[in-house]
Amino acid sequence: MSEEMKVLDSSKKAAVRLNHLMIHWHTFWAMTRKELIILSRYPVEFVASFGQVFLIVAIFTLGGLMFSDYRNPAAGSSSVGRFSYSGVVVYGFILFMFLSDTLWTIGYNIRHEQVQGTLEQLYLSPANKFLNLIARVTNTLLWTGLLSIAAAILMSSMIGQLPFKNPLLGLYLLGMSLSGTFGIGFAFAALTIRLKEAAQTAANFLQFAFLILCANFFPFSALPPFLRFFSRLLPNAYCVDAFRSALMGFPPGYPELAPFPIEVLIVTAFGVFMPLLGYRLYRAAERYARSSGTLSAY
Numbered sequence: 439m440s441e442e443m444k445v446l447d448s449s450k451k452a453a454v455r456l457n458h459l460m461i462h463w464h465t466f467w468a469m470t471r472k473e474l475i476i477l478s479r480y481p482v483e484f485v486a487s488f489g490q491v492f493l494i495v496a497i498f499t500l501g502g503l504m505f506s507d508y509r510n511p512a513a514g515s516s517s518v519g520r521f522s523y524s525g526v527v528v529y530g531f532i533l534f535m536f537l538s539d540t541l542w543t544i545g546y547n548i549r550h551e552q553v554q555g556t557l558e559q560l561y562l563s564p565a566n567k568f569l570n571l572i573a574r575v576t577n578t579l580l581w582t583g584l585l586s587i588a589a590a591i592l593m594s595s596m597i598g599q600l601p602f603k604n605p606l607l608g609l610y611l612l613g614m615s616l617s618g619t620f621g622i623g624f625a626f627a628a629l630t631i632r633l634k635e636a637a638q639t640a641a642n643f644l645q646f647a648f649l650i651l652c653a654n655f656f657p658f659s660a661l662p663p664f665l666r667f668f669s670r671l672l673p674n675a676y677c678v679d680a681f682r683s684a685l686m687g688f689p690p691g692y693p694e695l696a697p698f699p700i701e702v703l704i705v706t707a708f709g710v711f712m713p714l715l716g717y718r719l720y721r722a723a724e725r726y727a728r729s730s731g732t733l734s735a736y
Contacts, residue, residue: 470573474580525601528593529682530654532586532612537619537648537674539582541641544574544623548630571627571720575620603687611684611702614709615677621708622674624716628723652678658694669695673708676701 594600626644630637649655651668652675658666669675680701683692693701 470576474577524594524599525682525686526657527655528590528600529685530652530678531589531593533615533619533674533678533681534649534652534654535586535589536582536616537622537652538645540619540623541626541645543577543582544571544620544627548627571624571717575623579616601686604684608681608685611677611681611705614705615674615681617710618673618677618705618708618712621712621714621716624713624720628716628719631720631723631727648672648674651675654678657691659691666695673704673712676704677708680705 590600626637626641629640633640650661651665651672653661653669658669658675658679661669676695679693679695680698683689683694683698683701686692688698695701696704
C-alpha cells in the first residue's frame, strides 16, 4: 500500500472515531438535559429539597453533639474539640448526601422510568446505555454538590469553625469515594430491576444502615464494638474516615479504623473497581430483564 493510501486510510479512521465521539457526546448531553428538565419541572420538589437538607442538618447536627466530648484529652481543649467535631459532622454529611442521592437518583429512578414506560423504549433504541447512567451521575454531581455546599455553610454557622487542611489529598479521596459510591448506585440500579416495588424499602434500609455504620455524624468511637466490626467491612466507612481525617489535619485519634496509608489503598481500590463491578451487575440485570420480558413489568 502506498504512503498516500495509508495516509488516506488513517484519515478515514480518525474521521470515523471523531464521528462516534460526537455521537456519544450529543447522546450524553441529551440524556443529561432530560434529567435537568425533569428536575426543573417540579419546582415545589426543587425548593423542598433545600428545606429538607436544612432540616436534616439541624436534626443530625444537634443530635450528634451528644457524641462530642470537649473534655477529651485527645482534643486538647474545648475549642480544639469543637473544631474537630465540626469537621467530623460536616465532611461526613457531604459523603452521606452523595450516597443517599446516588441510591435514589441513580438507583431507584430506574424504577420510575420503568413505571412511566420509558425504560423499555430506551432499551429498544440504539442509545448508549452506559451514557444513560453517566448522565444520572452528572445530575447528581451538580445538584448534590450545590446542596452539600449550602449544607456545609449552614452547619459551620451552627457548630463553628470548619477545619480545612490537605485540600489536594482531600480532593483525591473525595473523587475516589464518589467514584465508588456511583458504582454502588449502578449495582443498586441492577437490584431495582429485580426487586421492582420492594426497591424503595431496600433504598431506605441501605440509606440508614450506611448512615449508622459509616458514622457520618459522629466519631466511629461512639459506635459499640460489634457495630464497629461491621463498619470495618464497608469501604464507604474508610472513605468517610480517611476523607474527614485528611481535611481535619489528622487530629489525635484520627483516622479511627485503620492506619491512613491502608485506608488510602482501600478507598483507591473502591473507587477504581466498584464502578466496573456495579456496571457489570447492571448490564447482567438488564439482559435478564430483556430476555425474560420483565423490563416493562411493574
